[in-house]
Amino acid sequence: MVPGSIEQRLLNDYQRDFPLDPRPYARIAKDLGLSEDEVLQRLATLKEQGTYSRIGAVVRPNTIGASTLAAMQVPAPRLEEIAAFVSKQPEVNHNYEREHAINLWFVVAAADKDAVAGVLARIEAQTGLAVLDLPLERSFHIDLGFDLEKA
Amino acid sequence: MTPDATDKCLLNAIADGLPLTPRPYETVADGLGIGEDEVLDRLERLRDSGIITRFGVVVRHRELGWRANAMAVWDVPDGLVDTVGEKIRSFPFVTLCYQRPRRLPDWPYNLFCMVHGRDRATVRQQILEINDACDLRALPQDVLFSLRQFKQCGAHYAPARPDKTKHREVA
Numbered sequence: 001m002v003p004g005s006i007e008q009r010l011l012n013d014y015q016r017d018f019p020l021d022p023r024p025y026a027r028i029a030k031d032l033g034l035s036e037d038e039v040l041q042r043l044a045t046l047k048e049q050g051t052y053s054r055i056g057a058v059v060r061p062n063t064i065g066a067s068t069l070a071a072m073q074v075p076a077p078r079l080e081e082i083a084a085f086v087s088k089q090p091e092v093n094h095n096y097e098r099e100h101a102i103n104l105w106f107v108v109a110a111a112d113k114d115a116v117a118g119v120l121a122r123i124e125a126q127t128g129l130a131v132l133d134l135p136l137e138r139s140f141h142i143d144l145g146f147d148l149e150k151a
Numbered sequence: 152m153t154p155d156a157t158d159k160c161l162l163n164a165i166a167d168g169l170p171l172t173p174r175p176y177e178t179v180a181d182g183l184g185i186g187e188d189e190v191l192d193r194l195e196r197l198r199d200s201g202i203i204t205r206f207g208v209v210v211r212h213r214e215l216g217w218r219a220n221a222m223a224v225w226d227v228p229d230g231l232v233d234t235v236g237e238k239i240r241s242f243p244f245v246t247l248c249y250q251r252p253r254r255l256p257d258w259p260y261n262l263f264c265m266v267h268g269r270d271r272a273t274v275r276q277q278i279l280e281i282n283d284a285c286d287l288r289a290l291p292q293d294v295l296f297s298l299r300q301f302k303q304c305g306a307h308y309a310p311a312r313p314d315k316t317k318h319r320e321v322a
Contacts, residue, residue: 001215001216011215014207015208017206018169020194022176022177022187023174024169024175036173047171049214052209053304054167054168054209055169055207056167056209056305057162058203058206058209059203059308064154064162065159065306066308069251083299090307093305094302094303095301096298096299096301097297098297099297099298100293100295102295109306132257133254134251134252135251136251137252138250139250140233141245146210146217148210
């Protein structure tokens with residue numbers, strides 16, 4: 001992505017303080033010297049290309065509902081099947097394979113702690129594998145976005 | 152502030168993202184049976200009170216060229232975690248830094264940090280920098296590079312509508 005390009009600015013400049021305005025895309029269009037339609041079109045294309053996952057809220061952990069980081073040691077031949085099962089759970093929002101004996105890592109979010117525990121229990125029961133429950137104890141980092149120019 | 156049921160439904164309604172329509176907040180409001188003004192007011196309050204830590208574009212690092220992503224973990228003595236965590240968060244390539252419980256004997260680490268870089272060599276170098284700056288070299292540690300990404304989306308904490316208390320049905 002070209003630094004300073006419209007695409008880069010759309011992705012970099014609106015990670016925080018996205019306009020809370022009835023016509024947010026028109027506001028952005030004004031900043032960038034485009035039309036509202038062009039902004040919507042470019043954002044749709046960027047989304048299709050997978051460069052961003054959503055325009056939305058990042059919520060401080062444990063203020064709305066409960067969540068945890070969970071991990072499993074999955075035998076290689078079962079990884080795809082189990083990863084697919086885990087991804088299918090609506091409470092799972094991130095699910096990654098990582099290079100480690102404990103190789104499947106996912107985040108579970110639900111209305112409260114009991115609901116989270118229920119999801120983990122269900123995954124253990126269905127897969128026959130143990131799930132490590134690693135809930136947040138303290139966050140040192142406030143998610144302020146990812147600076148595409150500095151990082 | 153404590154978010155009420157409508158706040159939770161609102162956050163749930165935008166968990167997959169604002170629609171790409173000229174009046175996205177109106178679309179969200181219609182789905183919830185409240186007014187566009189109320190949606191905007193609530194989002195502003197949630198943001199000002201810090202419940203929403205940021206509101207905007209959530210990028211996918213990998214697709215943008217930050218192909219290497221590692222979870223770096225350390226076993227830090229409990230009394231030092233705060234000091235180390237505060238220091239680590241200032242690095243621009245660190246996107247998350249959390250303390251989590253150890254689960255012995257399987258998992259001895261209590262400090263977690265996500266590091267993004269254009270390639271693995273860069274990420275390793277960045278983790279070295281953290282080790283040096285925070286004096287962590289002697290501590291037990293590991294680096295878990297990500298391989299496949301099976302799923303990435305927003306979290307759904309709450310039921311979809313203010314008038315329903317039933318949780319999402321689970322298959």
